[in-house]
Amino acid sequence: MTITLQASDLASSQFIATTQRGQIQTLTVKHPKATAEVALFGAHILSFQPEGQQDLLWMSEKADFSMTKPIRGGIPVCWPWFGKVDEPAHGFARTSLWSLKTFSEDLNKVHLVLELTDSEATRQIWDHAFNAELHIEVSETLKVSLVSSNTGNSEIAIGGALHTYLNVGDITQTTVSHLGNEYIEKSQQHASNGETAFTEEVDRIYLQPEPITQVEDMAFNRKIAVTNTGNNAVVVWNPWAELSRSMADMADNSYQTMVCVESTVHDRSIHLAANESHILTTQLTVKNSGHKE
Numbered sequence: 462m463t464i465t466l467q468a469s470d471l472a473s474s475q476f477i478a479t480t481q482r483g484q485i486q487t488l489t490v491k492h493p494k495a496t497a498e499v500a501l502f503g504a505h506i507l508s509f510q511p512e513g514q515q516d517l518l519w520m521s522e523k524a525d526f527s528m529t530k531p532i533r534g535g536i537p538v539c540w541p542w543f544g545k546v547d548e549p550a551h552g553f554a555r556t557s558l559w560s561l562k563t564f565s566e567d568l569n570k571v572h573l574v575l576e577l578t579d580s581e582a583t584r585q586i587w588d589h590a591f592n593a594e595l596h597i598e599v600s601e602t603l604k605v606s607l608v609s610s611n612t613g614n615s616e617i618a619i620g621g622a623l624h625t626y627l628n629v630g631d632i633t634q635t636t637v638s639h640l641g642n643e644y645i646e647k648s649q650q651h652a653s654n655g656e657t658a659f660t661e662e663v664d665r666i667y668l669q670p671e672p673i674t675q676v677e678d679m680a681f682n683r684k685i686a687v688t689n690t691g692n693n694a695v696v697v698w699n700p701w702a703e704l705s706r707s708m709a710d711m712a713d714n715s716y717q718t719m720v721c722v723e724s725t726v727h728d729r730s731i732h733l734a735a736n737e738s739h740i741l742t743t744q745l746t747v748k749n750s751g752h753k754e
């Protein structure tokens with residue numbers, strides 16, 4: 462039986478250590494099946510490396526760890542909205558300080574639960590009572606579940622995304638498929654054959670994604686299955702050369718080794734009455750690897 466422990470029991474953990482990156486407190490998981498690092502700032506997963514593999518997550522070499530900006534790379538939690546529908550872009554969860562609520566561990570996996578609840582600071586941006594939990598399961602796969610609960614008396618409308626930055630060997634030898642028949646790009650609706658390759662900036666909201674998006678990374682000789690639930694879209698983003706050059710927290714050529722595949726609730730389309738919850742998940746699984754890395 463696996464027992465769920467409180468954050469105050471962390472010192473007794475076999476697999477989790479408290480660590481630091483810049484100004485940011487992190488939790489480092491070293492488990493026989495995988496290693497991972499999670500920042501309390503943003504409940505941001507910085508790294509996930511299954512045993513014997515390259516990291517599945519890309520992290521910018523110029524990422525800012527000062528706690529004043531979102532971190533570029535890993536899995537930012539965009540919440541309670543996705544994109545620029547409101548200020549700040551992608552919501553406030555990724556720049557809020559979360560806390561470790563509970564954890565459990567055994568030889569199969571480590572399960573962390575991080576929590577954010579409304580405060581004076583969040584109410585100045587979004588005047589609602591809420592509880593958000595990020596469940597992070599580290600095993601051969603990485604499973605991330607964002608549980609949003611309405612703890613107030615009136616309905617709330619939420620969107621959001623688990624904005625995963627995947628680490629790929631070479632973007633020009635990467636395809637993303639099983640994306641469905643329709644996408645929005647720069648506010649225009651397009652038909653799709655369900656697949657995308659990369660030769661320029663791509664920033665697309667796929668509106669009818671299949672439950673499992675496939676990423677084929679030929680340079681690292683691996684396929685990654687991204688399994689999503691609770692979403693109504695999958696966003697695919699690569700900024701390409703010009704936009705990368707304009708971003709202070711990305712090295713000029715670093716777009717060549719990343720692609721974002723994001724489990725997304727587009728358009729604040731989840732309406733939660735008092736005491737209702739919604740769960741958005743994404744799970745990353747390496748399907749095959751010839752270990753050409």
Ligand code: TA6
Binds near residue numbers: 698
């Ligand atoms: O998910 C894609 C996207 O919304 C892009 O439009 C791009 O701006 C990206 O997210 C990164 O946004 P950020 O606010 O982190 O710079």
